[in-house]
Amino acid sequence: MKVSITSGRAEGPTKLNSFDNALLDAGIGDVNLIKVSSIVSGKTKIVELPKLEGGAMVNCVLSHAFSDQRGDIITAVIVVARADSLGCVVEHSAVNRDPQEVKIEAEAMVKYMMAIRGLKIKELNTEMVSHKVISMGSAVAALIYL
16 A cells, blocks of 8 residues: 655635645645545555546545634644554644644554554654644645555
């Protein structure tokens, strides 16, 4: 199994448009995203996001933060932890929280998910994006199943 981790941030005239623009910024705006739960194979390889076929149906774990309050800080995080046999993915987001704290919380959640399954983490990958809102802003982080 191969996956990519990506993120983007953007403004737009509406909530939907800011979300769409953030997806475009992340390189995943021209596909149909299907949200799935948070498990990957232990043999999963993380690769650079390839060009995806427009209109394709693409499984993902998606984190999204939005605000329409000028000056708000929005943060979206994806964390992937892998062991030999299995891996877990956490999506987490926040508004007006220290981005590093949001990242630490997400990493703690995935570590717990692995521990409860009796899995020893061999590799941990984190993608985080933050954005200071001008008018209507969105931030997205996603794990894309290829």
